[in-house]
Amino acid sequence: MAALRYINDQPDLFRDVASSSKVASTEKREEDIALQSIKDKTLSVAQSLTHDHEPAFKLGLRSVWIDRQDAVTCNETPGMEKKWTWRFETLAEMADAVEKELTAS
16 A cells, blocks of 8 residues: 555656556557457368367367368367367368358358
8 A cells, every 4th residue: 555655646756657558558459459350350271170170269260170071080179069160071162152152242
């Protein structure tokens, strides 16, 4: 409490600290907005659940799982929690879905 009273009694000594804190807060907010914008524009397209979709999920990225039915590795996640946003069996199937979506809008 004594430290807070001292700071309040000496505003000129701590003005720079307060303003630099506000600048840091503004910069952090702008950085968060920029990062979210990047995440909104990023799409991971991959086959490996463990090597591609787990990390994308942890980063908050949307992803497309190319679920190759004949793949014998990297097609199961521990706990089988869904880590992808969309799922297709081939890239061609995904391309058809994208084309269909674009012509519908």
